[in-house]
Amino acid sequence: MSHHIVEVQDLRFAYPDGNEALSGLSFRIHHGESVAIVGANGAGKSTLLLHLNGCLVPKQGTVRIGDFPLTEKTLPDVRRTVGMVFQDPDDQLFMPTVYDDVAFGPLNLGLPFDEVDARVRSALATVGGEHLSRRPPYRLSGGEKRAVAIATVLSMSPNILVLDEPTSNLDPRARRNLINLLHGFEHTKIIATHDLDMVMDLCGRTIVMHRGHILADGPTRDIFADDRLLDEGHLERPLSLR
Numbered sequence: 001m002s003h004h005i006v007e008v009q010d011l012r013f014a015y016p017d018g019n020e021a022l023s024g025l026s027f028r029i030h031h032g033e034s035v036a037i038v039g040a041n042g043a044g045k046s047t048l049l050l051h052l053n054g055c056l057v058p059k060q061g062t063v064r065i066g067d068f069p070l071t072e073k074t075l076p077d078v079r080r081t082v083g084m085v086f087q088d089p090d091d092q093l094f095m096p097t098v099y100d101d102v103a104f105g106p107l108n109l110g111l112p113f114d115e116v117d118a119r120v121r122s123a124l125a126t127v128g129g130e131h132l133s134r135r136p137p138y139r140l141s142g143g144e145k146r147a148v149a150i151a152t153v154l155s156m157s158p159n160i161l162v163l164d165e166p167t168s169n170l171d172p173r174a175r176r177n178l179i180n181l182l183h184g185f186e187h188t189k190i191i192a193t194h195d196l197d198m199v200m201d202l203c204g205r206t207i208v209m210h211r212g213h214i215l216a217d218g219p220t221r222d223i224f225a226d227d228r229l230l231d232e233g234h235l236e237r238p239l240s241l242r
């Protein structure tokens with residue numbers, strides 16, 4: 001597999017109403033990097049992430065995941081490689097029980113039942129959610145739903161984890177647990193977030209988006225030390241740096 005595990009070149013995207021959300025983005029992310037995507041509301045973060053696991057297939061520009069250019073044909077390969085945790089866990093949980101939700105992906109891969117069961121148990125244990133196994137997802141709290149949504153992705157053993165606003169609506173303890181969990185995930189992580197303190201803690205590299213463009217891409221510490229850049233990107237220094 002290519003060591004440029006994610007490669008985006010001149011990616012452009014407009015929603016059907018003509019709203020241009022991505023105006024020509026290019027970057028490469030290597031295996032094992034932990035990269036934050038930050039920027040004001042409407043900067044294009046979620047739209048970019050949707051292109052990384054093929055929820056949106058590039059029409060202008062290219063996305064490469066490892067050895068595969070992302071096209072309709074390579075979608076199954078890309079989805080096996082990239083695990084996407086959506087902004088709203090309700091978009092990810094739809095089965096009658098937590099167990100069924102976490103088992104859904106591995107079952108679809110055609111894995112034998114024992115292997116599916118082992119993956120479900122391991123993924124739920126990783127997020128501290130074994131006790132939720134038989135519960136209906138719609139009855140869980142926001143933080144519990146988030147943990148289970150992450151388990152549904154971990155059970156697929158992805159090489160790349162893409163998370164959209166993973167700490168939103170989490171209480172401080174749940175947020176800390178999630179950050180610890182993500183520290184333990186050694187593969188590539190790409191995280192869109194407004195939680196700049198989490199970025200300081202977790203991501204060595206930060207990409208700043210502004211109105212569909214990349215405003216800056218570099219070491220997180222350098223980005224957050226640049227007041228002019230923060231101002232231009234409508235961002236504020238993380239609390240831990242004030």
Ligand SMILES: Nc1ncnc2c1ncn2[C@@H]1O[C@H](COP(=O)(O)OP(=O)(O)OP(=O)(O)O)[C@@H](O)[C@H]1O
Nearest residue numbers: 015017019021039040041042043044045046047048
């Ligand atoms: N379904 C849609 N139809 C039309 N325009 C959309 C749609 N979804 C998003 N947009 C627009 O695309 C642009 C980028 O939105 P996007 O959700 O990617 O931003 P974001 O950086 O993730 O924002 P936030 O921080 O608020 O989640 C915005 O101008 C937004 O209004």
